[in-house]
Amino acid sequence: MTSPLLAVRDLSVTFRAIRLVDSVSFDIGRGEVFGLVGESGSGKTLTALALMRLLLPALHATGSVELDGRNLLAMSERELRTVRGGQIGMIFQEPTAALNPVFTIDAQIRAAIRAHTAMTDRQAGERVIELLGKVGIPDPASRRKFYPHQLSGGLCQRVMIAMALAGGARLLVADEPTTALDVTIQEEIVGLIEQLARDTGISVLFISHDLGLVARLCHRIAVAYAGQIVEIGATQTLLRAPRHPYTQGLVRCVPKLHEVGVLQRGIPGNPPAAGRWPTGCRFAPRCPQAGDGCDEAQVLRDEPPDGAVRCWRARA
Ligand SMILES: Nc1ncnc2c1ncn2[C@@H]1O[C@H](COP(=O)(O)OP(=O)(O)O)[C@@H](O)[C@H]1O
Numbered sequence: 001m002t003s004p005l006l007a008v009r010d011l012s013v014t015f016r017a018i019r020l021v022d023s024v025s026f027d028i029g030r031g032e033v034f035g036l037v038g039e040s041g042s043g044k045t046l047t048a049l050a051l052m053r054l055l056l057p058a059l060h061a062t063g064s065v066e067l068d069g070r071n072l073l074a075m076s077e078r079e080l081r082t083v084r085g086g087q088i089g090m091i092f093q094e095p096t097a098a099l100n101p102v103f104t105i106d107a108q109i110r111a112a113i114r115a116h117t118a119m120t121d122r123q124a125g126e127r128v129i130e131l132l133g134k135v136g137i138p139d140p141a142s143r144r145k146f147y148p149h150q151l152s153g154g155l156c157q158r159v160m161i162a163m164a165l166a167g168g169a170r171l172l173v174a175d176e177p178t179t180a181l182d183v184t185i186q187e188e189i190v191g192l193i194e195q196l197a198r199d200t201g202i203s204v205l206f207i208s209h210d211l212g213l214v215a216r217l218c219h220r221i222a223v224a225y226a227g228q229i230v231e232i233g234a235t236q237t238l239l240r241a242p243r244h245p246y247t248q249g250l251v252r253c254v255p256k257l258h259e260v261g262v263l264q265r266g267i268p269g270n271p272p273a274a275g276r277w278p279t280g281c282r283f284a285p286r287c288p289q290a291g292d293g294c295d296e297a298q299v300l301r302d303e304p305p306d307g308a309v310r311c312w313r314a315r316a
């Protein structure tokens, strides 16, 4: 296997001695669309912010995040500026909030191009039109002159993706990029990300609370619960034979096409508040299979060929 584009090892995020993200490890291959799924509060956004070194100063990250072998957590701010918005592009839940309201789309994408490439004004102008076309903005030559408020949420998210590509991103980090959009637009954005991954070979870290959505797009999935990864697996394997009881619960909640109208039950109970984890398995209070042996902290163990699970019962 070739070396991964991104290798995250034992990434933890601490706030006042609470490990909000606890020793997260995963790899993302070149051209791979990798999903990170879990309920709200499970640490997904902090994981994404930590790997891009965008945490607030009160939060502290440890571990290593290697992009093509270079540890982002050990880089100077100056080196990082070439990575963020350059090799790593980001899109978030609220595209309108991420764009600057006082500049046109054209000016904002040009700025991203200028920060990371050496193009003349004229080349940059052509590149803006090309990028907007690539992300499916109709009539890009005139739309580029629009201000963000003149575009719908879906079009703003496309602009955000164009900005990520403008810097030459090799990895796109997408944190709940469709959660604020309505369902048809959500489908279009997911289709766009899928197409870009296929056509450009960009790798994607796709973060969502919605396993159904993640499963449609991603090649492999990591499932987060209470700040830890509880299972990693290839999408088809994970859906067909989820091993961790939490993943099993999530999979049961995914609406099936042939069961339209069937009410899906959620997983009973709520995740523990940050830092108030049980001393043993963090899922134990909600786990239908909990019993003797679950009061020990569980470790994430590799499950050949390419999975991992954090539950002693789930291991063969
Ligand atoms: N800036 C912060 N300071 C302290 N705690 C935070 C901060 N940001 C997030 N948290 C806490 O960390 C946990 C994980 O948050 P987050 O990564 O946003 O979860 P997710 O994206 O999975 O919904 C939550 O319990 C949240 O309350």
Ligand code: SF4
Binding pocket: 244, 245, 246, 281, 282, 283, 284, 285, 287, 288, 289, 290, 291, 293, 294, 298, 310, 311, 312, 313, 314
């Ligand atoms: S270790 Fe026990 S409580 Fe935790 S997920 Fe496995 S069976 Fe459930």
Ligand SMILES: [Mg+2]
Binding pocket: 044, 045, 046, 175, 176
């Ligand atoms: Mg989040």
